[in-house]
Amino acid sequence: MSTDRDRPSSPPGRRGTPLTRRTVRWLxxxxxxxxxxxxxxxxxxxxxxxxxxxxIALWSFVIxxxxxxxxxxxxxxxxxxxxxxGSYEGLRGLEITRAYDSxxxxxFEVRSGLVMRQMHHWAALVFVASTSAxxxxxxxTGAFRRPRELNWIIGVTxxxxxxxxxxxxxxxxxxxxxxxxxxIAYNIAISIPLVGTWIAxxxxxxxxxxxxxxxxxxxxxxxLVPGVLLALIGLHMGLLVRQRHTQFxxxxxxxxxxxxxxxxxxxxxxxxxxxxxxxxVLAALGGLAQINPIWLYGPYEPADVSTASQPDxxxxxxxxxxxxxxxxxxxxxxFEVPNPFLQAVLVPTITFLLLFLWPFLEARVTKDHAxxxxxxxxxxxxxxxxxxxxxxxxYTVLFFAGGxxxxxxxxxxxxxxxxxxxxxxxxxLPAVAGYLAYxxxxxxxxxxxxxxxxxxxxxxxPAPDSGESHRRxxxxxxxxxxxxxxxxxxxxxx
Amino acid sequence: MSDGVRSDGQxxxxxxxxEMKGPDERSGDRASRSWGERLVALAFTVAVLAGLALTVVYxxxxxxQLEGLFLAVALGGIGVGAVVWAQRxxxxxxVTEDRIELGSTDEEVEAFTHSFETGEESLERRSLLVKLGxxxxxxxxxxxxxxxxxxxxxxxRGLKDTGYAEGVRLVTVHGRPVRPDSxxxxxxxxxxxxxxxxxxxSPTLLIRTGAGRLQLAQPTVDDIVxxxxxxxxxxxxxxxxxxxxxxxxxxxxxxxxxxxxxxxxIFGPAARPLPQLPIGVDDQGFFVALGEFPQPVGGGFWDxxx
Numbered sequence: 113m114s115t116d117r118d119r120p121s122s123p124p125g126r127r128g129t130p131l132t133r134r135t136v137r138w139l140x141x142x143x144x145x146x147x148x149x150x151x152x153x154x155x156x157x158x159x160x161x162x163x164x165x166x167x168i169a170l171w172s173f174v175i176x177x178x179x180x181x182x183x184x185x186x187x188x189x190x191x192x193x194x195x196x197x198g199s200y201e202g203l204r205g206l207e208i209t210r211a212y213d214s215x216x217x218x219x220f221e222v223r224s225g226l227v228m229r230q231m232h233h234w235a236a237l238v239f240v241a242s243t244s245a246x247x248x249x250x251x252x253t254g255a256f257r258r259p260r261e262l263n264w265i266i267g268v269t270x271x272x273x274x275x276x277x278x279x280x281x282x283x284x285x286x287x288x289x290x291x292x293x294x295x296i297a298y299n300i301a302i303s304i305p306l307v308g309t310w311i312a313x314x315x316x317x318x319x320x321x322x323x324x325x326x327x328x329x330x331x332x333x334x335x336l337v338p339g340v341l342l343a344l345i346g347l348h349m350g351l352l353v354r355q356r357h358t359q360f361x362x363x364x365x366x367x368x369x370x371x372x373x374x375x376x377x378x379x380x381x382x383x384x385x386x387x388x389x390x391x392x393v394l395a396a397l398g399g400l401a402q403i404n405p406i407w408l409y410g411p412y413e414p415a416d417v418s419t420a421s422q423p424d425x426x427x428x429x430x431x432x433x434x435x436x437x438x439x440x441x442x443x444x445x446x447f448e449v450p451n452p453f454l455q456a457v458l459v460p461t462i463t464f465l466l467l468f469l470w471p472f473l474e475a476r477v478t479k480d481h482a483x484x485x486x487x488x489x490x491x492x493x494x495x496x497x498x499x500x501x502x503x504x505x506x507y508t509v510l511f512f513a514g515g516x517x518x519x520x521x522x523x524x525x526x527x528x529x530x531x532x533x534x535x536x537x538x539x540x541l542p543a544v545a546g547y548l549a550y551x552x553x554x555x556x557x558x559x560x561x562x563x564x565x566x567x568x569x570x571x572x573x574p575a576p577d578s579g580e581s582h583r584r585x586x587x588x589x590x591x592x593x594x595x596x597x598x599x600x601x602x603x604x605x606x
Numbered sequence: 607m608s609d610g611v612r613s614d615g616q617x618x619x620x621x622x623x624x625e626m627k628g629p630d631e632r633s634g635d636r637a638s639r640s641w642g643e644r645l646v647a648l649a650f651t652v653a654v655l656a657g658l659a660l661t662v663v664y665x666x667x668x669x670x671q672l673e674g675l676f677l678a679v680a681l682g683g684i685g686v687g688a689v690v691w692a693q694r695x696x697x698x699x700x701v702t703e704d705r706i707e708l709g710s711t712d713e714e715v716e717a718f719t720h721s722f723e724t725g726e727e728s729l730e731r732r733s734l735l736v737k738l739g740x741x742x743x744x745x746x747x748x749x750x751x752x753x754x755x756x757x758x759x760x761x762x763r764g765l766k767d768t769g770y771a772e773g774v775r776l777v778t779v780h781g782r783p784v785r786p787d788s789x790x791x792x793x794x795x796x797x798x799x800x801x802x803x804x805x806x807x808s809p810t811l812l813i814r815t816g817a818g819r820l821q822l823a824q825p826t827v828d829d830i831v832x833x834x835x836x837x838x839x840x841x842x843x844x845x846x847x848x849x850x851x852x853x854x855x856x857x858x859x860x861x862x863x864x865x866x867x868x869x870x871x872i873f874g875p876a877a878r879p880l881p882q883l884p885i886g887v888d889d890q891g892f893f894v895a896l897g898e899f900p901q902p903v904g905g906g907f908w909d910x911x912x
Binding site for chain 2: 312319371450
């Protein structure tokens with residue numbers, strides 16, 4: 113910086129303040145990236161309210177990192193026993209583990225510790241929620257199609273890791289609820305044929321509860337998974353920048369262009385504003401809405417369990433599957449496959465496998481291998497929308513089944529009425545919801561036709577079920593097709 | 607690719623600023639501009655005050671609700687200020703940019719493939735060397751499995767054994783032995799094998815059923831039964847005893863077992879009965895086990911019966 117210091121300073125004007133210019137010069141002489149940086153600032157981003165969902169996921173991840181680092185300064189992942197002598201009367205004198213003890217200290221002794229802990233927990237819930245909502249947005253608008261299949265796969269991986277890290281996080285504290293969750297996880301692990309008991313033993317360091325589980329979960333929770341998350345989020349956004357964002361069709365918006373705002377300065381300022389607003393909501397939740405009150409659950413005792421043991425929301429569908437999925441056990445030649453394998457191993461495996469493969473399955477069925485940068489409106493793809501709605505209905509039923517005991521108590525419905533009801537719903541509701549979604553799509557698309565109520569769309573893309581989908585070769589000299597600009601009206605336009 | 611000219615007169619490759627809405631045009635007349643400025647000022651002022659309040663709350667000892675509230679207001683003030691500032695006073699031009707061609711040309715791909723496949727000097731024993739190299743990597747991989755093996759012991763019999771054996775007393779969590787006459791009808795008591803109090807794999811329910819008819823596979827004492835407390839579904843403690851219906855209910859996934867009928871599952875996801883502990887009374891009148899549980903306790907696994 114010294115090289116530029118003695119230059120006479122020019123008055124601030126349109127060409128930038130002297131400080132900015134000096135800094136830019138200094139950096140550029142060492143990196144030589146002014147051109148590249150300008151390109152980055154000028155990058156065009158289309159705008160639509162639904163594109164904000166992914167941004168909320170990103171910001172809640174940043175808040176998870178910040179609050180999480182703070183918590184690591186105080187948390188001790190150890191099963192060593194100590195006598196509690198903190199300020200919470202109800203547990204004083206009890207022999208508890210260091211993990212639970214330090215989590216209590218964060219909540220009661222460390223100043224602003226409770227706010228940080230609760231913010232961290234709320235941020236985790238919001239992270240998984242916004243990730244899932246973002247996935248739905250991408251699914252229903254067809255943003256996963258070529259050339260974005262890779263980013264879809266990264267995205268699904270991110271969601272799995274978000275769920276895994278949520279579970280490992282609340283399992284660390286060694287309270288009654290976390291211990292119960294770990295015991296269930298252990299039993300799910302041993303239910304895997306052939307290798308299950310080995311996996312469980314290697315992971316827990318022996319038979320449940322195992323001497324090492326908390327220390328290992330801790331390393332996984334604060335190092336391994338966040339590291340991979342960070343790398344994949346970088347890749348996710350790098351690909352987004354490289355491929356440019358998708359956009360809804362509208363006046364002047366074609367497959368061949370991006371219409372929107374430049375990143376600098378407005379878009380970035382709004383994004384930064386979004387970060388502060390997201391943190392504000394999480395801070396309000398962290399301060400005012402109690403979550404995971406471990407002092408009420410008590411320390412983990414393997415022989416105890418509290419009623420209404422409910423996992424965090426994103427585990428609800430798995431808990432529901434463990435309750436209402438068929439309790440089939442396969443037995444042959446003296447070996448057996450216990451039912452948790454079907455309920456809690458196969459169900460998520462098939463779920464995520466289908467998610468990973470979806471872009472390729474859809475392309476195969478619709479024979480549409482073309483590049484797409486214009487988003488679908490869900491109504492224009494009735495089959496995809498119907499299948500998506502049916503899947504959502506399926507997992508929603510599982511989610512509510514996961515709270516069957518709470519529902520039974522709250523509404524006074526016997527559990528032996530609720531379970532069969534949920535089992536019937538699990539089959540019927542997806543079919544009904546999917547059919548209704550299909551009808552609704554057709555209805556709405558009908559209205560968009562010329563002569564309908566709105567003349568929203570001059571050129572409707574072919575429906576995937578019509579078999580008329582256009583096929584394009586993958587020749588490198590292929591130019592993106594220019595779709596005629598559709599007329600305005602009834603369409604997202606920003 | 608077309609060149610676009612930005613509002614400041616600079617050329618932007620491949621971009622067209624079609625709809626220019628500069629700060630002046632957008633924020634309209636002077637009155638609305640000054641209103642916008644006031645809004646930003648207000649938001650930042652609120653944030654300043656909340657930040658100071660947060661400092662005060664923290665330094666006088668802290669209070670979670672107030673901390674959360676002031677933190678939220680401080681962050682929210684900055685957020686609102688930034689968003690309003692951006693919306694009202696920053697340039698918002700709708701720019702049209704051509705998309706880049708993602709695929710490379712044939713020549714580029716060819717050139718890359720060529721560079722990538724640039725190989726070694728011609729070798730006489732190329733395939734042998736490649737095989738040996740792969741062999742070395744494979745051996746290293748095999749060797750690397752063993753550090754993973756150190757993570758835990760062989761599963762072995764641990765899953766099938768508990769602390770029970772013939773003659774071992776049933777004791778409470780505090781190690782006190784139990785007599786049949788200390789069991790009140792209609793109550794349950796959780797017991798462990800003596801010396802293993804609190805162990806995760808051997809909590810056992812002692813129930814005085816008060817019923818005359820019991821269908822059990824194992825010997826027992828009077829109308830008292832001893833079942834493993836661990837659900838055969840996912841190993842949760844089956845903690846809820848409904849005395850009227852003589853049912854045991856697991857609070858995790860609502861598996862329900864019939865106490866009088868050998869703890870057979872009658873509802874919910876569990877597929878197997880709770881293992882029954884054969885019990886008797888020793889010469890001092892305390893409960894003892896007559897042996898190990900006849901089946902492994904808790905959730906099932908592949909070679910449970912082996």
